[in-house]
Amino acid sequence: MAEKGRPVSRSSISSDDEKSVMETPASDLVVTKYAMAADIVNAVLKELMSAIKDGVEVGEICDLGDRLMSERIAKVFKKEKDALKGIAMPTCISINNCVCHFSPLRSDPPVIIRDGQMVKIDLGAHIDGFIATTAHTIVVGASSVWLPSLACCFSDSENKIKGRRANVMLAAYNAMEAAIRMLRPGLYKNMEITDMIDKIANIYQVKPVENMLSHELRKNKIDGEKQIIQNPGEKQRSEMTKCSFEKFEVYAIDILMRKTRILDSRTTVYKKVDDLVYSLKVKASRYVEQFSFLFQPDPCSKSLSFKCFFFFFFCFRMFLSAAVNKYGLMPFTLRSFEDEKLAKMGVVECERHNLMRPYQVLYERDGEFVAQFKSTVLIMPNGLLKITGFPLDMNMLESDMKIEDQLITSLLNSSLKPKKAKKKPKTDKKDEADGAQKKDDVIEKQAHVETQNVDMKTQNMDKKSVPSNERDGVKAVRKN
Template sequence: MDKEILEKYIKAGRIAAKVRDECKSLVKPGKNILEIAEEIERRITELGGELAFPVNIGINNIAAHYTPEKGEDILLREGDIVKIDIGAHVDGYIGDTAITISLGEYEDLLEASRKALNEAIKLLKPGIKTNEIAETIQKTIESFGFRVISNLTGHGLERFNIHADPQIPNVITSNNYMLKEDDVIAIEPFATTGIGFVKDLDEARIFSVLIDKRNMLRSMEAREIYSFGIKRNGLPFTSRWLELSKIKFRLGIKELKMKDMIYPYYILAEKEEAMVAQFEHTIIIKDKPIVTTIYDE
């Protein structure tokens, strides 16, 4: 890997890690999740990074892809478990990291996910296969008496691409990829008190434009959204980053969906509405792997 690219990955990871660690003080009962999201995103840019994707705040059974909208007034409560998934980038090179914070019980659930991540990282080196990682994640989480969410995976990272190959499964699959030197991956074990499966909630608040699809657009709203997404080089965004009203944003998204020019990230929730915990790091594969999303003063 080119030295300059490596430095950008490390810088992005350090920024994401610092903000992740700082956000622990924001997550407390009575706090508005919109305020939390805006503060996290503000800090990423303040520290010299750019937003790789809207901060995900998943409460309790919500596993992924939930971000607050403008004007939303959802307050955290005692007993919640709160997943914060953060992405920063430097010139398109991404640091992706997540943490779960408990406002009540479920410390064992958090520890299951956290330990699974740490045990998986210990295995990493060129030549390791993804099923070896998956087996360790699954065994670790199940040793705590919980289940792994089988249809959520980690993933590769590339420039301006948050979900590149390879997939890093949390359970053994038929696609057993061998990691090679300089692969950049995000490992994110999801542990749950439920059956270990997520479902779409048929609502999306995070979107990416498909930059290879350039059809004619009729509405101003659709053109504005698509232009915004192109300027982000296809990285995800959300409605509160644009000046459009909620109604106009939805109209624009509707046209873009009809013309297959946008990808919606549907909110994912545990199928039985059970609790979910998640921890995540970004790692560059080397003989001695580089975990970019660890922050040291």
């Protein structure tokens, strides 16, 4: 706070403004970094879509996605040594009734992908903290497959997606596309997007997954303050902060559609809580207080208690330090740690002390299906820039449900970058006078053309018919 009577430094204000510009798409360099992260994510998503086949293990696909992202990320922005870059969302492969965030540990029993299963692919990357994420849903053996050699998608038209699977996929994809188009500044609020998602879900007779959030993206922050909630309860709806959208904001629009209720499961994806200042020394003292019961008066048990205490604290400290140094504020999977046992013990203490935020793995009832589509969108002055995600192959889907609401169809058919409206012709007296003047100009031009034609005829006359001593007179007449 500035002292009374002392003017605030203009340089400090300008530096703050410059910093805010350099952290939003108002800067061309920031747009470039978003685009680079998006290119990496899209390229890896294509490869994963072609790699998902009958008999492949989920863990192998997760490892493949993370490895491909890391390899591509290492090749960009090499000169900026201070710029952090890496995985912003570890590859998650969720099958059928598994809703999201499934990234199994290497020690877990293998999960095998089979034909006919609905597979959701979720991943993200960042360049210098600027995040691009995406999610896509395919049906193994039925969805179009990306062929890298031909740089195109191949569709098996004989094995289309039908029934409930088609309905949840169409609902999720169309809801995402509608939500993206409602991000235009000054037109809609976040809760209006929530209502639109519900309307589209009702058309296909499905339900959005309760209380799932689409977040604003900021530098080094995957869960920004502005949020769009889907299918909220009464309490969540009342607590949700109403907001509008502005130029140079970035959003990850994440839509998940389901048929019935949700069941919970174990978590393997976490991120560090970003608004908590942490000190290992302070936490060490609190840790000692909480485990003071281990210090038994019995000399025989005292040594064992000390060993247990320092072992647990060592796991806690080593895990937190490794997670922060390697991933910063980005989500990560426990599978990425070499020592899974140490990671599992360490994350329990971190979560208990509210140092880590879990990304819960949720499940539907057996036999049900969940579809997910997610895209990263930049709000630019000339329109909306969708940088991640692929279009859904509508030729592969058959559904008895159809969107007939004209407002929704017009919204879905609208362009992300609307064309500038043409200026309407003026009808005032001044325009009438201008029109009359234009007519006069046209008449004069026509007369001038006729005169030129006459001159051309004169030029074509036989020069012999005109005496040489009179030719200068003819020229003079033409000039006049």
